Amino acid sequence: MSKQEGVVVSVSTTGHVPVVVVGAGPIGLAAAAHLVERGLEPLVLEAGPVAGSAVREWAHVRLFSTWAELVDPAAEKLLAPAGWTRPDGTRYPTGGDWAERYLQPLADALGPRVRYGTRVTGVARAGRDRVVDSGREEQPFTVHLRTADGREERIAARAVVDASGTWSTPGPLGADGLPALGERAAADRISYRVPDLTDPAVRARYAGRRTAVVGSGASAFTALAYLADLAEQTDGTHTVWILRRGIGTGTYGGGEADQLPARGALGLRAKSAVDSGRASAVTGFRAEAVERDGDRLVLVAEDGRRLDPVDELIVLTGFRPDLSFLSEVRLGLDERLQAPSALALLIDPNVHSCGTVYPHGVNELSHPEPDLYLVGMKSYGRAPTFLAMTGYEQVRSVAAALAGDREAAERVELTLPETGVCGGAGLFDEPDEPGNGEQSQGGCCAAPTNTTLRIGIGAPTSVGSSGGC
Structure with a gap:
């Protein structure tokens, strides 16, 4: 030594x-x-x-x-x-x-x-x-x-x-796999984890504020559910769900066909929330930059679209x-x-x-x-x-x-549960592609397509894992 x-x-x-x-x-x-x-x-x-x-x-x-x-x-x-x-x-x-x-x-x-x-x-x-x-x-x-x-x-x-594992290296906001322009500078307003709203300090960060959640997997569904629950308790709380793809038949996972029932229920809850309407969903939005607007953040897409300012940003892109x-x-x-x-x-x-x-x-x-x-x-x-x-x-x-x-x-000793479609980060669906259930976003100057979305948490056993288990 x-x-x-x-x-x-x-x-x-x-x-x-x-x-x-x-x-x-x-x-x-x-x-x-x-x-x-x-x-x-x-x-x-x-x-x-x-x-x-x-x-x-x-x-x-x-x-x-x-x-x-x-x-x-x-x-x-x-x-x-x-x-x-x-x-x-x-x-x-x-x-x-x-x-x-x-x-x-x-x-x-x-x-x-x-x-x-x-x-x-x-x-x-x-x-x-x-x-x-x-x-x-x-x-x-x-x-x-x-x-x-x-x-x-x-x-x-x-x-x-x-x-x-991969927990220490979450994916960035940028749709090209690299941090968006301004992402690092806005680090004080960005989280890459599902928020723990039972923590008073974390709860205060999101209560009564407008938050954007980026992602289309179980972690994003979970964050949306938590924030929607908070919105029912605190006026002024609002969530914008940002998807890089359109909303189609594979967006919500296996649903009732999923042999992991809680995983299927999580997707079905998100689908029901979209159908019944409560918060905003923006589809086909591939982030290129995040800009400051005073104390708030503005997301800018590759096609030039700009979203209304948000107070906080949760990036759950894998x-x-x-x-x-x-x-x-x-x-x-x-x-x-x-x-x-x-x-x-x-x-x-x-x-x-x-x-x-x-x-x-x-x-x-x-x-x-x-x-x-x-x-x-x-x-x-x-x-x-x-x-x-x-x-x-x-x-x-x-x-x-x-x-x-x-x-x-070399012997297989496991039978895995089956599911329907699991939307993954590697898929790249055009938002106006026929059959994907989404309307065209228009040109570079078109306003984002917004859908009203309601999400609430029922029994806690149906909340999905951010760890993918």
Whole structure:
């Protein structure tokens, strides 16, 4: 151990080489449980101070999967000796419930195999950058990390399972995938998360104000529902729902055909709200800029349209993977989705709904770099509608492969719920395209098309998850 310009650098010299799992979220902890079940030693590195740190940031949001669909079988076996019992399988937990009643107990059961306050900053083959072929596969991985107190460390790993998710990298407002002009300058009025209106400070931010919500997925539906509920209680509260596409048959998901009933109900609630009318919806609006108008914000579209000023902006345009610490390993990623190439063929939202994605495992998750896997939300790259059950099947397969049980690794042990159409960020529907249920927006100087929209929250069990579970 030595000091370099005030930073302690330590290099592991032990003979023990674990499988490093990046992230102590639901999929990372499930991966560790499956590795333990297979007789392999995991080391879970979590940047946050507790298990499920990202999940806790949307603790107020209720998932649209039940407890029966949110507990991994290997994890449950690991928890059993401590007297843990699964909560009622028919109920829908919040993110906070999931973290406190399942993720933290699971991390506690794994004990010292989980390290908190440890951020992975790089992964490489020991002594080999991504260019070098010679002796590459014989070298262990070297995982570079930084602890909460600023120390830098290096850990050798026999394999790396990256379950770090996508929560830290939300999509921007700009329709071209980059921040809109003025977006960064307006950061004090923009949120990229579903607001927790039970927090008095957050509630005060939106009460009695005009808020724009950008997005067309479950997170946007949830935010709209919360804000509409607030509007019923506080005069002057108004929401503008901004969609990049038109409103068509696929806008609201699977509806009654969805075998995850709460997910279908969330979409149906949004559809009913649009049909019955209450708040404004603007379609075919692809943001290019956000401008200041005193203390308010004005959104400007690529076609020159300008919306009336709003006080707050909530951008819920999906998430994307952080690949920065994987720059020295060889990834086989789809050029569009940033997902493993074989998996991208199954989840491309330009082609598939979430109901047509088949269960998958090690074959679809493999990269040119052997024994390196992206799993969970991160494996989906920019594709939407990931399910926890999918991630649990992924890590079961990966653990089997790392243990040398190829037959089990390639066996499918999951049947996914079906759904109708799931609108994803990769779809690009012209607002005036025939058959999409939307009228033409006119030329560049035409006024935005507005629809009245009423959304209210009924039973909390039908509110969707911002985490896509």
